[in-house]
Amino acid sequence: MHGMDNGPVSTAPDASVEARVGALLTLLADEDPRVGDAISGHLREVGAAALPRLREAVHSLNPTLAGRASGLLREMRLEQVIGELSTFSGTNGRRLEEGLLLIARLHDPELDTAACAAILSHMTEDLMLRLDPGDGVDPMLSALSRYLYDEQGFSGNTEDYYNSANTYLHTLLETRRGIPISLSCLYLVLAQRLGLPIYGVGMPGHFLVKYDDGHQVRVLDPFHKGRALDREGCSRLLRGLGLSFDERYLTPVTTRYILERTLKNLVAVFADRQMAGPLALHQRALEAVRKGA
Numbered sequence: 113m114h115g116m117d118n119g120p121v122s123t124a125p126d127a128s129v130e131a132r133v134g135a136l137l138t139l140l141a142d143e144d145p146r147v148g149d150a151i152s153g154h155l156r157e158v159g160a161a162a163l164p165r166l167r168e169a170v171h172s173l174n175p176t177l178a179g180r181a182s183g184l185l186r187e188m189r190l191e192q193v194i195g196e197l198s199t200f201s202g203t204n205g206r207r208l209e210e211g212l213l214l215i216a217r218l219h220d221p222e223l224d225t226a227a228c229a230a231i232l233s234h235m236t237e238d239l240m241l242r243l244d245p246g247d248g249v250d251p252m253l254s255a256l257s258r259y260l261y262d263e264q265g266f267s268g269n270t271e272d273y274y275n276s277a278n279t280y281l282h283t284l285l286e287t288r289r290g291i292p293i294s295l296s297c298l299y300l301v302l303a304q305r306l307g308l309p310i311y312g313v314g315m316p317g318h319f320l321v322k323y324d325d326g327h328q329v330r331v332l333d334p335f336h337k338g339r340a341l342d343r344e345g346c347s348r349l350l351r352g353l354g355l356s357f358d359e360r361y362l363t364p365v366t367t368r369y370i371l372e373r374t375l376k377n378l379v380a381v382f383a384d385r386q387m388a389g390p391l392a393l394h395q396r397a398l399e400a401v402r403k404g405a
Contacts, residue, residue, distance in 0.1 A: 201371065
């Protein structure tokens, strides 16, 4: 899912900027790491206008230039993602899919988000042929579960639960393995596309979704193939985690809450595995979502 520039659209750099970037890239190939660091700083100051030439430099036959350009390009793209997450959160972005794909770009800043959207569009089209609200709530939700788990092969990853790939939307679409919140997010993204009244439920330790059309309510557990849970089922699930049930746990949560919880999961994974770089990056992203205003 690579190859597409997902950054904000910008006008082409003028000739003076282009010339400056070209000169800086020539110096970026200097064998002296101190020179490389200094030139990297100047290219960061140029900002988005330097990105096209940096992408070209990644394929240079000069290994020093290619390596530095690759690292710098990733840094600058990640800075863009952090900024876009803050903006998305600050504008009360309601389209969960967009926020999740921004988080996915923390893992792969050159992610082709259009390819992810195409997969989701195909799934949406399939579901439009399979779901008929006229059949009733339970048959419709059963058909949704059959499609995701039996036809598409999604499942909870019980064997490698704490793998970060279980949390990102793009890797979930690739591996078909997830954790409660990512599989719930798949439900929510598809529900938004289909116009179904399905909402996120932030139960402690185990994210769920809730169908609520104003007349009928169903709580579903996407980690366990979309099984329906009554109040006792929710209580039993929480008792297994050493917690007590509270009716407030079934209150629908916001898009921002879902993004925060997704990032908290990733922070916990990277902290546990002592992966300092990804840990710091995702902590910054979490703060950006919290402070976006």
